[in-house]
Amino acid sequence: MTELLKISLPDGSVREMEPGATPYDVAAAIGPGLAKAALAARVDGEVRDIGRPFDGDAQLALITAKDEEDALELVRHDFAHVLAEAVQALWPGTQITFGPATDDGFYYDVMAPESREPFGLEDLPVIEEKMREIIKADKPLVREVWSRDDLIAKWQAEGETFKAEWAKELPEGEDLTVYWSGEPGSEGAWLDMCRGPHLASTGKLDPQAFKLMRTAGAYWRGDQKNAQLTRIYGTAWLNKKQLKAHLHRLEEAQLRDHRKLGREMDLFHLQEEAHGSVFWHPKGYRIWRELEAYMRRKMDGSGYREIKTPQVMDARQWEQSGHWGKYRENMFVIPDEVPNTEDEGDIVSKDAEWMALKPMNCPAHVLVFKQGITSYRDLPIRLGEMGCCHRNEPHGALHGLMRVRQFTQDDAHIFCTEEQVVEEVQAFITLADSVYRDFGFDYKIKLALRPEQRFGSDADWDKAEQELRDALTANGLEWEELPGEGAFYAPKLEWHLTDAIGRTWQVGTIQSDRVLPDRLDATYIGEDGEKHRPVMLHRAIFGSYERFIGILIEHFAGRLPVWLAPTQAVVAPIVSDVDGYASNVLAKLEAAGIRASSDLRNEKINYKIREHSLAKVPHLLIVGKREEEEGTVAIRTLGEKDQKVLPLDEAIAMLTDAASAPDLKA
RNA sequence: GCUGCUGUAGCUCAGUGGUAGAGCGCACCCUUGGUAAGGGUGAGGCCGAGAGUUCAAUUCUCUCCAGCAGCACCA
Numbered sequence: 001m002t003e004l005l006k007i008s009l010p011d012g013s014v015r016e017m018e019p020g021a022t023p024y025d026v027a028a029a030i031g032p033g034l035a036k037a038a039l040a041a042r043v044d045g046e047v048r049d050i051g052r053p054f055d056g057d058a059q060l061a062l063i064t065a066k067d068e069e070d071a072l073e074l075v076r077h078d079f080a081h082v083l084a085e086a087v088q089a090l091w092p093g094t095q096i097t098f099g100p101a102t103d104d105g106f107y108y109d110v111m112a113p114e115s116r117e118p119f120g121l122e123d124l125p126v127i128e129e130k131m132r133e134i135i136k137a138d139k140p141l142v143r144e145v146w147s148r149d150d151l152i153a154k155w156q157a158e159g160e161t162f163k164a165e166w167a168k169e170l171p172e173g174e175d176l177t178v179y180w181s182g183e184p185g186s187e188g189a190w191l192d193m194c195r196g197p198h199l200a201s202t203g204k205l206d207p208q209a210f211k212l213m214r215t216a217g218a219y220w221r222g223d224q225k226n227a228q229l230t231r232i233y234g235t236a237w238l239n240k241k242q243l244k245a246h247l248h249r250l251e252e253a254q255l256r257d258h259r260k261l262g263r264e265m266d267l268f269h270l271q272e273e274a275h276g277s278v279f280w281h282p283k284g285y286r287i288w289r290e291l292e293a294y295m296r297r298k299m300d301g302s303g304y305r306e307i308k309t310p311q312v313m314d315a316r317q318w319e320q321s322g323h324w325g326k327y328r329e330n331m332f333v334i335p336d337e338v339p340n341t342e343d344e345g346d347i348v349s350k351d352a353e354w355m356a357l358k359p360m361n362c363p364a365h366v367l368v369f370k371q372g373i374t375s376y377r378d379l380p381i382r383l384g385e386m387g388c389c390h391r392n393e394p395h396g397a398l399h400g401l402m403r404v405r406q407f408t409q410d411d412a413h414i415f416c417t418e419e420q421v422v423e424e425v426q427a428f429i430t431l432a433d434s435v436y437r438d439f440g441f442d443y444k445i446k447l448a449l450r451p452e453q454r455f456g457s458d459a460d461w462d463k464a465e466q467e468l469r470d471a472l473t474a475n476g477l478e479w480e481e482l483p484g485e486g487a488f489y490a491p492k493l494e495w496h497l498t499d500a501i502g503r504t505w506q507v508g509t510i511q512s513d514r515v516l517p518d519r520l521d522a523t524y525i526g527e528d529g530e531k532h533r534p535v536m537l538h539r540a541i542f543g544s545y546e547r548f549i550g551i552l553i554e555h556f557a558g559r560l561p562v563w564l565a566p567t568q569a570v571v572a573p574i575v576s577d578v579d580g581y582a583s584n585v586l587a588k589l590e591a592a593g594i595r596a597s598s599d600l601r602n603e604k605i606n607y608k609i610r611e612h613s614l615a616k617v618p619h620l621l622i623v624g625k626r627e628e629e630e631g632t633v634a635i636r637t638l639g640e641k642d643q644k645v646l647p648l649d650e651a652i653a654m655l656t657d658a659a660s661a662p663d664l665k666a
Numbered sequence: 667g668c669u670g671c672u673g674u675a676g677c678u679c680a681g682u683g684g685u686a687g688a689g690c691g692c693a694c695c696c697u698u699g700g701u702a703a704g705g706g707u708g709a710g711g712c713c714g715a716g717a718g719u720u721c722a723a724u725u726c727u728c729u730c731c732a733g734c735a736g737c738a739c740c741a
Contacts, residue, residue: 102736216670216736231669233736263677272714272732330740389741394667395732397739407741506741543741575698602698610702624700636701643701 006057017054024050024200027062037064039204040074040197047074049143049197065238072238076101078141078199079131079210079236084108085181085190086130087232091116096192097162097220097229104246105210105235109218111162111227118230124212127232131210134181138203139189142180143196151176151193162220162227163193208240211247252501258553259400265558265616267549267566268401276398276405278546283566286595287552288545290564292386294661295410295435295542302431304384304412309364311388315354321363322455322519324356326488330391332357361387362513362538365413366520369534374524379534380416380424386545387411401550408545414537415522421512421535425471425493428539432495432508435541438662439552439561441497444504445477448485448492455489455515464512465491489515490538499555507543507551512536558616559638563661569596570617571633572608574624576600581628585621585648592652594659596621613638619655 004016007026015026023041027034027050041048042061047070050062063070080099087110088094099108112118119127146154148170155164170176179198182189199205211234218231237243254260262268267284270277280288299306312334318324323331335352358364365383374381388408397403414424436443447468450461468491472479479493486492495508513536516522523531542548552560562568569589573582579600589596599608605622612620620636622643627633633651636643646654 107736214670214735218669218737228669231736270733275732391740394739396667396669396737398733403740409741509741540741547741572701574700577698604697604699604704605701606699607703608701613702620701622701626700634701641701 005054007054008057008059010061020053022051022053023048023060023062026060034062034064038062039064039071039199042070047197049141050200052143052197068238072236073101074197074199075205075209075238076106076236078202078205079234080106080108081141081179081181081192081194081198082131082134082202082205083127083212083232083234084110084192085134086127087119088190089134090126090130093159095160095162097166102233105213105233107231107233109220109229109231111229118217118228119215119232121215124215124232128210128212132207135202135205135207138201139182140180140201141198142184143198144178144180144184145175146178148172148174148176151178154191155193167193206237206239209238209243210234210236211243249501249503253503253554256501256554256557257400258402258550261553261558262401264614265566267553270400275395276393276403278401278404278406284549286566287549287560287564290661291542291545291548294438294663295386297661297663298431298435298541299384299410299412302382302427303380304382306384306386307365307368308385309361309368309387310358312355312357313364315356317363317367318356320520321366321516322489323359323363327359328356330393331359332390332392357390358387359389359391361385361389361409361411362413362516362536363520366516366522366536369413369415370520370522374415374534376417376524376526376532379524380414380420382412382414384410384412401546401553404544404546407547409540410542410545411538411540414539415517415524415534416537417524417526417532418535421467421537422471422474424537425468425510425512426474428510428537429471429475429477429493432510432541436495436497436508439555441499441555443498444496445472445479446482446485446494446496447472447479448482448487448494450486450491451484451488453488454486460514461491464514467512468493468510487511489513492538495541497551499551500557503554505547505551507548508539508541509543510537510539513538559618560616561662562618562655562658565616565618566595567597567615567617568594568659569619569621569655570608570612571596571598571621571623572605572612573598573600574605574622576602578623578625578628582623585623585633588648588652589621589655592656594652594655609636619658621651 005019005021007015007017009015015029017025023043024035024038027038038050040050040063042063043054043058047063065071077100080101083106084096084099088096091113093113093115095111097109097111099106110119148167152164152167155167167176176193177196178191179194179196180189180191181202213233213235216231216233218229220227220229235243235246237246262284265283266281267287268278268280270279296306315324334355334357335348336355337349337352339347365385368383369381386408388406390406393403393405398405416424449465490511490513492509492511494506496504496506498504514533517533517536522534524534526532552564571582571586573579582598582600586596586598599612609620616638618638621633622636623633632645632647634643634645635651
């Protein structure tokens with residue numbers, strides 16, 4: 001009599017199954033609906049094929065489309081295999097290599113047969129059609145374990161040199177898993193070497209839920225010494241609706257692109273000679289100044305004191321802070337000597353002393369903290385700085401305002417005692433929340449835990465991570481934990497904003513750091529008269545002005561809230577006879593503190609309305625003879641069809657109210 | 667930094683082995699028009715930088731730079 005397997009389910013129940021049973025059998029035993037919906041299984045925490053028998057007693061969680069993250073990864077990986085199968089079916093002789101899931105889909109690297117050109121855009125529709133055929137054929141995906149040598153022999157026999165090379169590098173004697181698409185060995189069955197897991201059959205994929213997007217060159221194993229392959233990218237989702245939403249999001253994102261809007265709205269520009277650094281135009285810098293004024297009010301009102309620290313410091317200082325060792329590849333270093341101005345010889349001597357532009361403000365803030373002697377009675381000390389930092393970012397990472405090499409943070413460092421950490425973090429969580437609310441953003445909080453490479457003792461890390469959890473719990477918030485994602489000196493809380501089209505952006509952060517105060521020997525005098533180490537909280541809410549403005553532009557599609565709009569109102573006369581009245585209206589608006597201009601050009605009113613609407617001016621004040629006679633203005637608000645005719649005084653009161661910053665509203 | 671693509675007027679783009687074109691914008695003229703483009707005329711370009719092939723290169727080749735998309739990395 002064989003012993004039954006004990007399979008524990010997430011609800012705590014235990015099911016007894018015959019040996020050889022699979023997760024599918026469990027699903028079927030629970031109900032036919034679940035059996036149909038189950039895509040794969042999490043067995044003792046590991047994602048596995050739904051049809052793979054249990055090894056013994058196990059914890060089981062069935063994965064369905066509702067477990068979106070797992071489901072998407074599985075589905076995308078399967079699409080990658082279907083892609084490879086389709087390409088080989090269409091062009092026999094194509095070599096396959098490798099094809100993983102990506103953030104929004106999948107890709108597969110293939111080598112076109114010698115008889116044809118590398119695959120290009122024009123091939124994609126044909127491949128898509130073939131993929132749909134394979135999906136509709138509902139071919140079972142069958143896992144088998146092969147010996148390494150058998151597999152190498154197979155790949156060599158089929159001329160799959162890349163696969164053979166790969167298999168050879170895996171440990172000798174090891175068994176490898178392969179997946180058949182179709183009954184093993186049957187006509188039309190296709191085989192790939194793959195760790196898995198996979199869905200039960202190709203028919204589990206939605207043939208309407210993917211789209212091949214583009215091709216790109218890629219070298220075998222990412223090394224340009226190797227053969228050049230074609231990488232075919234696709235996007236893939238659980239169903240057609242998700243795919244459509246994704247494609248729509250891409251289109252929307254293009255319309256909202258802050259680089260395009262920034263140019264059209266004359267906010268800023270970028271150019272080669274200073275790539276990665278922003279030239280702010282008057283209108284763009286107006287947004288910046290409004291944000292800065294807003295943030296200063298917030299910080300002044302929350303016990304912060306603003307400082308300004310040097311842009312360039314000696315390398316010795318960066319050595320001591322640890323940046324020279326851990327962060328130098330991201331820093332701009334500067335020789336500390338008079339450059340040679342002769343035509344002959346090097347500009348800088350070989351034994352030059354080095355300085356560096358600051359990539360972060362924290363060391364300088366510790367230096368300010370260290371001036372004089374600090375008593376525990378003085379803590380917490382919150383030092384803020386609109387700190388301009390330079391980071392030598394990889395060129396490929398640069399992206400408009402979102403990723404630049406010179407940026408300004410709304411930075412601050414809170415120096416406090418061990419006992420004060422949780423309440424300071426709590427206060428920051430509240431402050432950050434009030435800011436994001438003022439801009440209308442929803443957000444998610446993530447807790448990034450200790451990375452492999454780190455400074456400091458495990459005991460300190462335990463403590464630091466727990467403090468952040470305690471603060472979140474005390475504020476009644478939910479969060480997601482990201483193991484291994486913390487900074488090398490501290491765990492961090494991250495605020496991820498969700499914008500109007502569902503994208504997320506990391507902006508704010510707070511990190512509790514015991515390393516830097518130690519390295520730079522920061523101390524305070526405690527109640528006991530002895531020296532103690534303060535804890536240092538690094539924190540920012542906007543993150544950087546550059547990125548935050550980029551996010552705002554995209555979130556609002558350029559239609560910034562009135563208080564941030566560079567031009568809040570334009571006065572447009574219909575006929576030149578009322579230019580004088582228009583100028584009077586403008587003067588009154590300006591006197592009321594509204595950022596306004598007038599458009600006295602010799603153009604028709606339709607033309608002016610179109611132009612200023614496209615420029616996203618929130619209010620147009622249109623005046624003709626009627627308005628002049630009555631002392632009124634016709635207000636047209638951006639995004640609304642109707643206009644309101646108001647007496648000038650009322651109009652100004654209305655605009656003033658609309659233009660007040662959210663923290664200053666009554 | 668890696669891979670692919672791109673670089674022509676302020677912007678969006680067409681084009682050619684014999685040094686260039688459109689639309690929008692801009693300037694000027696006509697038009698004074700009531701809620702998203704009135705008409706005409708004109709100015710404007712070292713065709714990203716360097717090298718090579720060629721009688722001749724913006725066009726072909728190579729190198730570099732920058733941009734774009736992805737990857738890796740991040741505020």
